[in-house]
Amino acid sequence: MAVELGIDTFGDVTWDDDDRPVSHAQTVRNVVEQAVLADQVGLHSIGIGEHHRDDFAISAPDVVLAGIATRTERLRLGTAVTVLSSDDPVRVYERFATLDALSHGRAEVVLGRGSFTESFPLFGYDLQDYEALFEEKLALFAALRTSQPVTWKGTLTQDLRDASLYPPIENGPLPTWIAVGGSPQSVMRAAHYDLPLMLAIIGGPVERFSPFSDLYRRALAEFGHSDNPVAYHSYGYVADTDEQAREEFFRPYTISTERIGAERGWPAPTEESFLEEVEHGSMAVGSPETVARKIAAGMRALGASRFDLKISTGPLSHGKLMRSIELYGTRVAPLVRDMLAD
Secondary structure (H helix, E strand, O other): OOOEEEEEEOOEOOEOOOOOEOOHHHHHHHHHHHHHHHHHOOOOEEEEOOOOOOOEOOOOHHHHHHHHHOOOOOOEEEEOOEEHHHOOHHHHHHHHHHHHHHOOOOEOEEEEOOOOOOHHHHOOOOHHHHHHHHHHHHHHHHHHHHOOOEEEOOOOOOOEEEEOOOOOOOOOOOOEEEEEOOOHHHHHHHHHOOOOEEEEOOOOOHHHHHHHHHHHHHHHHHOOOOOOOEEEEEEEEEOOOHHHHHHHHHHHHHHHHHHHHHHHOOOOOOHHHHHHHHHHOOOEEEOHHHHHHHHHHHHHHHOOOEEEEEOOOOOOOHHHHHHHHHHHHHHHHHHHHHHHHO
């Protein structure tokens, strides 16, 4: 099968190689350089997450992607994710149609409800409407994506009458994925709208998500749709050896996980829990050979054709991220393709 390997980043605000803080602005510029390198080493795609808090630098992924579009040639340009619930489906569609034009057809959008909720009060939305907002806005986006002009009567969205959006997609429809963190309802929603499934796996064995990929394929058939691709995303880091990768990744991972865990009631990570996740969970941390084996096994378990490595974790430095991307593209990707060709 065709194998697509990409990277994701949330634009974590980092340290430099001497553990000195890097500004938010420099972090954004560094993400562009990381994308340029990903393009040069032959990776398939970059997904940029949307966040509105001080530990992440990117609040407008489409703007950063537009900058990347002018510096790259083949890399597909998408999100990880676009929080559709607190955005306007019309404006999201227009922005990514513009990105698609700028990049000669390389734009894609990954839509999700978002695991962070800072955007809701920031843009004037009530968290009590969390589910209803996504349901209605996804329905509107799906209508805009498949047939224009669109007439629409909204409850939590605007009304539209014979609306056509510009610029039109040259080779439409706009590639659109639904990101799912582990809800069967979300899997069914992706199948209902005939959209590819992106599983966001942040912990535990990849195999525990195989019921979701199975459910998705059954639901596609029940809705009368043809097969769609399944992809998954997970944390990872590549270094020359397993020992080096674990040593360099542990502290930034712990800093990030401790902060988010304190907000959400998770236990603080320990060295033992970290090693358990590296050895038995979804996290792909290690030498090129170790990371390739982890990715290939996960793709087999899910029947996935695409994997996105979430490269940025806490203050892991730009220099280390660049080396990880280089190894991922030049050494991991060929190994994964060879393993899955067997």
